[in-house]
Amino acid sequence: MIKQKGILFVLSGPSGVGKGTVRKALFEKDTALQYSISMTTRPIRPGEQEGVDYFYRSKDTFEAMIGDNQLLEHAEYVGNYYGTPRDYVEKTLDEGKDVFLEIEVQGALQVKANFPEGVFIFLSPPSLEELKNRIINRGTETEALVMNRLKAAKDEIELMDAYDYVVVNDKVDHAVEKVQAIVKSEHCKRERVASAYKKLLEVSQS
């Protein structure tokens, strides 16, 4: 039986932009996405479940996995490791399910290096949109303030360049709709559809 493979979607952006809020609102509306389960070295807490909240591993195991490039990204936080296991992501994608990962910019860049076939979405603060209007209507602001804004905007544009999509988080609902549109349209990409059919035709002739 042949299924279309799932797609790894990575939602990232500057801290404070509202990634968690958008992700939660998205998962309330969209039940077909599988949220990526992280691996950690921190001890399991009461009420948590292995493979549901986290995959719990020893520090030795985790470090061995880092050495074997078995994590799409990892970071240390308050003395514990956290990371995204490649094996879990690939197995889920092979089952035809999309995996959704919400992560800081540094983590996203690690995923991009290790799994470039993912789809990378940059959640942008609304100020970038506002900036447009402010610069256009300037004269009401000091030049120093405008220069600061320009500098901040330039830094963000440079961050964006590693991503496939930019979603402005002006309103959570709008941002969620855009992420849903990206998920839907990525499944219609000709490369994916045509290669699935090509594979199908090969199989059927063997």
Next chain:
Amino acid sequence: MIKQKGILFVLSGPSGVGKGTVRKALFEKDTALQYSISMTTRPIRPGEQEGVDYFYRSKDTFEAMIGDNQLLEHAEYVGNYYGTPRDYVEKTLDEGKDVFLEIEVQGALQVKANFPEGVFIFLSPPSLEELKNRIINRGTETEALVMNRLKAAKDEIELMDAYDYVVVNDKVDHAVEKVQAIVKSEHCKRERVASAYKKLLEVSQS
């Protein structure tokens, strides 16, 4: 004043696939898209308006425009020319409006050659989806029938290769939702957003 440029969307696919039905249903839901107005040499009819139903031009003018590469595509039908004027499309895009063109496969390939920055959507018959199941469950069909299906599927996959997206027209509503998702997500493409901001920053510093 700086606006994001519009995008040219081209919906095409084999004849009989339901392009017109999908386009009509899309325009009932989506009023932000501008349907591409064609140019023709056929005489204007009572009730029609220049620049609304068609742009009406003489055969000489039309042929001069063909010679000047001023048409994104053109064809002859029952002794009259029909075509898509480049100038009209570019002006509409510059105003920040998306242009939507529904057209036969041959016309779409001409547009692709003349305007590769368009977004090309292949509307695929549901039989391609069905084919998957039929081939998987075969044994209930003669081998000749299966081979015919394979041949037809291969021809369609080759046609697809010029397109950016493939939308299966299994149900009109589903197809419309997918086209709308493509329109929305294309506006979030990083290349477009980042280049708009880069342009903005250049302008604001001059």
